[in-house]
Every structure is written in structure tokens, then in C-alpha cells.
Amino acid sequence: MHDDVIARERTFHDQWAETINVNELLVRESFEAPTAIENQYALRQMGNLAQKRILDLGCGAGEASTYFALQGANVTGCDISSGLLKVAGTVAERYGAKLELVQAEAGKLPFSDESFDIVFGNGVLHHVELSTAAQVVKRVLKKNGVAVFIEPLPYNPVINVYRHLAKGVRTEDEKPLSLKQIHDFGKNFSSLHHEEFWLFSLTIFLHFFFVRRWHPSKVRYWKKIIEVGEDYRRMFSYLNRIDRWVMKYLPILKPLCWTTVLVVNK
Numbered sequence: 001m002h003d004d005v006i007a008r009e010r011t012f013h014d015q016w017a018e019t020i021n022v023n024e025l026l027v028r029e030s031f032e033a034p035t036a037i038e039n040q041y042a043l044r045q046m047g048n049l050a051q052k053r054i055l056d057l058g059c060g061a062g063e064a065s066t067y068f069a070l071q072g073a074n075v076t077g078c079d080i081s082s083g084l085l086k087v088a089g090t091v092a093e094r095y096g097a098k099l100e101l102v103q104a105e106a107g108k109l110p111f112s113d114e115s116f117d118i119v120f121g122n123g124v125l126h127h128v129e130l131s132t133a134a135q136v137v138k139r140v141l142k143k144n145g146v147a148v149f150i151e152p153l154p155y156n157p158v159i160n161v162y163r164h165l166a167k168g169v170r171t172e173d174e175k176p177l178s179l180k181q182i183h184d185f186g187k188n189f190s191s192l193h194h195e196e197f198w199l200f201s202l203t204i205f206l207h208f209f210f211v212r213r214w215h216p217s218k219v220r221y222w223k224k225i226i227e228v229g230e231d232y233r234r235m236f237s238y239l240n241r242i243d244r245w246v247m248k249y250l251p252i253l254k255p256l257c258w259t260t261v262l263v264v265n266k
Helices: 003-019 037-046 063-070 082-095 130-140 157-165 179-186 200-210 221-227 229-249 251-256
Strands: 053-057 074-079 099-103 116-122 141-152 191-197 259-265
Touching: 003 082, 037 116, 037 141, 037 191, 037 259, 053 063, 063 074, 063 082, 063 099, 063 116, 074 082, 082 099, 116 130, 130 141, 130 179, 157 200, 179 191, 179 259, 200 221, 200 229, 221 229, 229 251
Parallel strands: 053 074, 053 116, 074 099, 116 141
Antiparallel strands: 141 259, 191 259
16 A cells, blocks of 8 residues: 555554543444444354454454453554554543454554464455465465455445545545455465345435435444344344345345455465
8 A cells, every 4th residue: 555545544543542432432342233244244254252362453443352351362453543542541441341453554563474374454455465464364364264254355336436425534535345356355265255244234224315414424324233133123134034035036136235344265
């Protein structure tokens, strides 16, 4: 990544960190809310976390890092933003979790070869230079290690309207991952599979916009859906069953989903 892009990303996330109320951040809900389906799927792919060394790449405010630590993992949270790392440290302290926090770019990780059993990232790859990140992730993974990333897809026109409206909460350089980029990323590893989420269940976001009047430039929908997950339990359960049926019998529609979970093995 060019230095100017890195500077913009760092500045954006440092400024975001200043607006975060730590007391409102949700740790257990990020993986246990009824609407946290991507994280739940990612967790299943990671297996038993006890005593595992995990790198949370692009850890942000530290919800996932703290959750993993509470499951008995030895967690290193890494982010480009010193502001977000400070927030992550406060979150971990609030939950009584122990984390190692490191400021670094995804393409220049300061860790020894084969340091981690698992690398996890939520919404990080679409901010970075993919080919470099793939090589670095492969380097720091132990033999037979697994990396799991939750990323947005670019094909759904409704979500693209949302992205246009949400410019205030997105960086100017981030771009959702195409299927070609995903497959190119996977070529660096011994195996790749990915699972898609949120198709008809995106109806909930229309409810956010038209009924609850939450504007995407002011409310981060991907965080709000966790916060109010219980309010939408029945609605989401019904819509997600439709999504699962469609994914099984009409897989051609998978690219229209909002997110995908990539799983690669070294």
C-alpha cells in the first residue's frame, strides 16, 4: 500500500476511536447474538480456542480479541490505528482478559515465522494490498494453521446504494472483495473455501433505514445489527432460513450476498 493510503486509513480509524464509548461495545454478543451468523460460522471453523495462539488482524476496538481470550486463547491483537488499540486495551481490561496489542500494517507484521495457530480478521482484507497480506499471513501461520476472514462482496445493488450513503463511516480507499480476488488470495494456501451470508435477510437493513430512520452515514449497520439482534430474532430467523435454502438450491445467487467468510489452510 502507498504511504498516503496508509496515512488516510490510520487517520480515519484514529478519529473513529475517539468517538467510541467503550461501555457500549459488545463482546459476547459479537459472537452470540442471533444475528452474528458470520462470526458464529468463523468460530466453528477455528475449532477449540483453548491455548491456541491467535492473531486478530485488524482487531479494531478489540471485541473479537477479547472474546477469544475469554475462551482461553493466547491472543495478539494487531491494528494500524493506535487509537483503536487503546480502545481494545480498555475493552480487554473491562472484561478481565489478557491481550498482547501491536501496532502494525497488515503487510509488515513484526512476528516470527509460524507464530500463530489461527489468524482471524473481520473486515480487514478489503482495506489492504491482498497479495502482500496473503504472503504475510501464510508466513506467520504455523504448519496446518488456519486463517479465517469475514469480508464484504461487491455485487448486490442494494448494498452498493447503502455503501454510497455510508461514505461517512467508510474509508475512501476500501473496496469489497471480488470472487476473483478471493480465489487469488486462496492460491497462496493449500486450501480455500468460503461461505456467503445475508441475502434476503438484508431486509432488516431496509427496516433500519425506512422505519427506524437510521441513516447509514451516521449509524454503522454492521455493528447495529449485533446491538439490536434480539429485537430481530424472529424476523432474522425466518429470513436466514430462506437464505440458507437459496444458498443450497440456487448457489448462483451467492455473489449477491452481503458478506463471505473465507477459510484458508496453510
